[in-house]
Amino acid sequence: MAKRTIVPFGPQHPVLPEPIHLDLVLEDEMVVDVLPSVGFIHRGLELLCQKKSFQDMVFVAERICGICSFIHGVGYCQGIEKVMNLDIPKRAQFLRVFWGELSRVHSHLLWLGLAADAIGFESLFMHSWRVREKVLAIFEETTGGRVIFGAAKVGGVRIDISQDKLDQLAIALDEIQKEYEPLAKVFLEDYTVQHRWSEVGYLSKEDAHQLGAVGPTARASGLPQDMRKLRYGAYEDLEVEPIVETAGDCYARCVVRVKEIYQSLDLMRRVIHKIPAGEIETKVTGFPQGEYFSRVEQPRGEVVYYVKGNGTKFLDRFRVRTPTFANIPPLLQMLKGCTLADVPAIVLSIDPCISCTER
């Protein structure tokens, strides 16, 4: 047996915008074991539910993450709405899907840019973020905010989008798709991208299931698992089929995200086509009493919000299980047997969001 060496990876590393630490146990250049460490910036946001009212907690939920902020707010609201038996207007549900899918496009484009940068493909990084900028512009036009925009509220949404604006957005989405297509073609067909990520960071379908993988990480290993299939909110009226790849490597995880951008753009067009007229919120009276596990699909995968109300304006418990937390055990499996040089690519392939993990 070769001599074993422990190499610390993170918490500061070029592929890690946020801190996670891995102790990599190496035999020569090969990783044989990994010990993860999180918790460098744990914020204790869950505990704030005992000091902020259940309606103010939407703002806390939205600040769990700066990338998938809106869906965090929606997932929390959905849990409270179930506990309080609130009937949410259809228009509000469709608007939630619109901003939610736009968030997915924003998040995946951000990841594609970071991934391109990580393999030294800087022009691809610049173009990915150039297209993403147009997505952020839609957030700003429709809500006034670019990242955290506070559109979700218990009982519906705070902001409506007029029909004229929706028609303009349909054109804007077509333009985004037109600009995205050449980018997607590079990610899907370029030799350099395929060569760097193919057969790297393999995760089998069985391991993905047993280790609790979620989101693109699970779907790239052949698991057709997407919480939008629960048909929550307006997904009841918008059929979604999970994008599945079977190779289980870093490249497959990239391909899933590339294709999901097309899927999200299509979903937003269907929202614009189908959105009914009407109210955007329902009046909320009383306080939550009861409990519910609200599950929604974030760009990185399934997120779970447990809310427990006690009949006062403060909740007994607000608990969040984020997708990156669930994808840590699969990541450890992917890293075993890889070379040290592949570690950054593999870590990046799960799209780690430590801000979410350190909620």
Place this chain on the structure above:
Amino acid sequence: MFEDQEIVTIERSELISRAQKISKEGYRLVQIGCTKQSDHFQIDYTFDKEYRFYNLRLSIPLDHPTLPSISHLIMPAFLYENEMHDLFGIQVSDMILDYQGKFYNIAKKAPFATISAADTTTEKG
């Protein structure tokens, strides 16, 4: 549409056998969560199989709370068990990876166990 959620209450002594059974049936561990109640800790083990939600729930006392680990059966459980230890002070025995209280780098020991809604709520509905 809201999903149907099955929540089954069990005894602490049943945990290992239940976890073993549900794991063999092909369920995936979604999360393990702890909620402090006025006189006990509520522990939830959430599983999913093809979008079927299944939750095992057990109660343990506030004084010297202990739990057996299920991480030797379901590997990802060690993350949640270390989290429960650091945030709630629950002693989980036989974890496959025990961080000895250093999973989260937090200044206060078991911060979630010392504050409850009843302690902090001054404005009731």
